Amino acid sequence: MTETATELVDSTSLIPNLYLILLLGIATILVIYQFWFYSLRQVRLVTKIPGPTPIPILGNALEALGKNPVGMMQKALHIYKDFKSDTLKFYLGPKLYIGITNPNDIELILGSHVHLEKSWEYALFEPWLGEGLLISKGEKWRTHRKMIAPTFHSAILKSFMPIFNKNAENLIQQLELVKGNILDVHDYMSGTTVDILLETAMGVTKSHEDNTGFEYAKAVMDMCHILHQRHYKFWLRPFFIFKWTKMALEQVKLLELIHSLTRKVIKRKKQDYFARVAKGESSLYKEAIGDKSLNDEKLNLENEKTENYKYIRDDLEDIEENDVGEKKRLAFLDFMIEASHTAGNKLSDEEIKEEVDTIMFEGHDTTAAGSSFVLSLLGVHQDIQNNCVAELKTIFQNDWTRPITFVDTLQMKYLERVIMESLRLFPPVPLITRKVNEDVKLVTTDAVIPAGTTVIMSQYATHRHPEFWPNPEVFDPDNFLPERCQERHYYAYFPFSAGPRSCVGRKYAMLKLKVIIASVLRKYVIFSTKDESEFRLQGDIILKRADGFCMRLEDRC
Numbered sequence: 001m002t003e004t005a006t007e008l009v010d011s012t013s014l015i016p017n018l019y020l021i022l023l024l025g026i027a028t029i030l031v032i033y034q035f036w037f038y039s040l041r042q043v044r045l046v047t048k049i050p051g052p053t054p055i056p057i058l059g060n061a062l063e064a065l066g067k068n069p070v071g072m073m074q075k076a077l078h079i080y081k082d083f084k085s086d087t088l089k090f091y092l093g094p095k096l097y098i099g100i101t102n103p104n105d106i107e108l109i110l111g112s113h114v115h116l117e118k119s120w121e122y123a124l125f126e127p128w129l130g131e132g133l134l135i136s137k138g139e140k141w142r143t144h145r146k147m148i149a150p151t152f153h154s155a156i157l158k159s160f161m162p163i164f165n166k167n168a169e170n171l172i173q174q175l176e177l178v179k180g181n182i183l184d185v186h187d188y189m190s191g192t193t194v195d196i197l198l199e200t201a202m203g204v205t206k207s208h209e210d211n212t213g214f215e216y217a218k219a220v221m222d223m224c225h226i227l228h229q230r231h232y233k234f235w236l237r238p239f240f241i242f243k244w245t246k247m248a249l250e251q252v253k254l255l256e257l258i259h260s261l262t263r264k265v266i267k268r269k270k271q272d273y274f275a276r277v278a279k280g281e282s283s284l285y286k287e288a289i290g291d292k293s294l295n296d297e298k299l300n301l302e303n304e305k306t307e308n309y310k311y312i313r314d315d316l317e318d319i320e321e322n323d324v325g326e327k328k329r330l331a332f333l334d335f336m337i338e339a340s341h342t343a344g345n346k347l348s349d350e351e352i353k354e355e356v357d358t359i360m361f362e363g364h365d366t367t368a369a370g371s372s373f374v375l376s377l378l379g380v381h382q383d384i385q386n387n388c389v390a391e392l393k394t395i396f397q398n399d400w401t402r403p404i405t406f407v408d409t410l411q412m413k414y415l416e417r418v419i420m421e422s423l424r425l426f427p428p429v430p431l432i433t434r435k436v437n438e439d440v441k442l443v444t445t446d447a448v449i450p451a452g453t454t455v456i457m458s459q460y461a462t463h464r465h466p467e468f469w470p471n472p473e474v475f476d477p478d479n480f481l482p483e484r485c486q487e488r489h490y491y492a493y494f495p496f497s498a499g500p501r502s503c504v505g506r507k508y509a510m511l512k513l514k515v516i517i518a519s520v521l522r523k524y525v526i527f528s529t530k531d532e533s534e535f536r537l538q539g540d541i542i543l544k545r546a547d548g549f550c551m552r553l554e555d556r557c
């Protein structure tokens, strides 16, 4: 053989060798990875918990790849049904997630004063909400919650009734233009909810501030849209990737608009506050917290009474019906400014801004989806719609168009059950997560959830748990008759979460839902264009119908 021929043979035999070395290298890395992975304490502790088999390095991430929110929801439900287990585990990379659906286990997390920390996924909200109530932790969360909870006091909520009524009337005027046609009611609910929040949280209407109120409302809706996108397109979650996208530029603009208006309004509201103090006006916030400041023990008792038990029955019953005068009709923001000037409290302007932004975010999409599901279900279940109307007739008798009073809402017992049942089948927040910082021994299995794990609790799954709900898939408002509630495990139903970190706005939400839905029902008969089994759900931050909340409204004679 010539010298050139030998060189050629040597160089071609080198190529397969390189592949072989590369393959061997990868195999060795994978073996070492698997060895390391299975030696982790968190992995060893949960071997008894079932779940899809993770692949090296990626864990179970491929299950979600290429899926839109509808596909994600379907995939999650398939996995849950396939394993037929109350406890499931999965991994994103080496990160462990455990889903629990049995109320006895959920109580260990939600009922605890220890497991209060949100998981890292909530960081997505930080650029908008800063360290507002939804994501703050530790002492900051405790002190802020203590200051802010009284701003949702019944006396204050009652003062919002005229705003709820005025916006319900505006809604009806918009619906008048499209009655008889097929419409997506969510568009209308979303707009109305944002308008109501603008007024009740910030004291701003769309006509205020040279159109800035209008722009603000739109910016809130657009920001919610960006958050939803980042939620399911999980590769957009890390900021170092997201910051290169067009969406990030849009987010910067939207947040500039949102934050600058909030700051401007805070400045103006502070001047109003000092003017009220100079005039010696009495404070509704002080009335709400009572003369004594709330000490921790009282706060805990309040939590147990209201957060854990009362809202399942009529959480508004404790309010007397005496009118709150026009001059006292203030917004949450005014009350927060008062709170920040109440002895013992500390709340900077920036912190007030974060809390107002949090209310705008938390209160918007949740109630828009909640009310849209109620209307969709009433459109399907004509008999239940008729029962609601019969109740409204006994309340309003011959005066079918007058504004809805607070006392009226207390009498809407059947409608309340309808709303609760809708929140059971279609909870606007379909799952919540917590990071546990200590090991948690579960009640329903031998397993221990290791410290550092993200625990997922799905309202959607637990609200349909056959052990706790006799006909879980059937829409039956009587599930919320007092006697049935008493028999059921308290943590079988938690649309507003439960325990010390539950939704601070739940009474506000229930009151607003009653006014909006009763207003629509007084005016229109609702016809759904689809049967309930045809609703296509998308598992986003907020549960929605991917097929739209389509219905037709006809005049109720």
Ligand code: HEM
Binding pocket: 133, 134, 135, 145, 358, 359, 362, 363, 364, 366, 367, 370, 427, 428, 429, 432, 433, 494, 495, 496, 497, 501, 502, 503, 504, 505, 506, 508, 509
């Ligand atoms: C149907 C309507 C609503 C539903 C289903 C709902 C549900 C929830 C849920 C499940 C949580 C716990 C979230 C978590 O742990 O990650 C929560 C928290 C919260 N919600 Fe709501 N919510 C609703 C309406 C509202 C409204 C109208 C407001 C304000 C006006 C509000 C303000 C808040 C706030 C500030 C928190 C954080 C509480 C804390 O961490 O201490 N929510 N909500």
